[in-house]
Amino acid sequence: MAVGDRRFPRRVYGSGSEPDVRFSLANERTYLAWIRTSLALLAAGVALAAFPLPIEPGFRTAASFVLVALGVLAPVQAWLGWMRVERALRAGRALPAPVLGGPLAVGVLVAGALMLVGLLVG
Template sequence: METERGRFPRRVYGAGDEPDPRFSLANERTFLAWMRTSLALLAAGVALEALDLPIAEGVRLAAALVLVALGLLAPVQAWLGWVATERAMREGRPLPAPRLALALAVGVVVAGVLVLVGLLLR
């Protein structure tokens, strides 16, 4: 396919048929939503450490580290999800579930529990 030669990543664009552009654009919006989530998680982690909040210090640091780690994991989910979804659409397969969504959800719960415990221990 001549039009596929310069497109990245080739393992996505070199497979199957071109899907309806609306679906590819929706997939891109989902990718960008994961990126915004990443920025929010990173900002929350930095804010926990940068601001003088009434949260027990050790627990606050642990919650901040969990949030920053999740903020680094979300772009991985964004990329893997975009690739898997785009390829599934091109090959006419069912759309895959997010690979790291459970880890991110559990991590947010852990960070929230840490903040709650830190508030109670102050």
């Protein structure tokens, strides 16, 4: 059994050839950055709901919900992005764009707008 056959996920490691280790490690750092982003979004959503802020409660709850939902989506982006980039590296193809990068950016914009409006109304 080759080394690649023992690693998970086989969909990634079972094809192509080993890329330069620097590129794989950079891909792993990007994965971990998405995980840190997820933790920050979750913490922001919980903090927004937990602390009494001068934001109208309905807007605060909505913004909190959006941030927590984004915090749940970010690890999905991390995993899918890591797999897609690693497969592209192994196949010598161009690197793909993030799958959920756009929706996550729009969600943060929506959460910020909800907080801003909630401040003005409250």
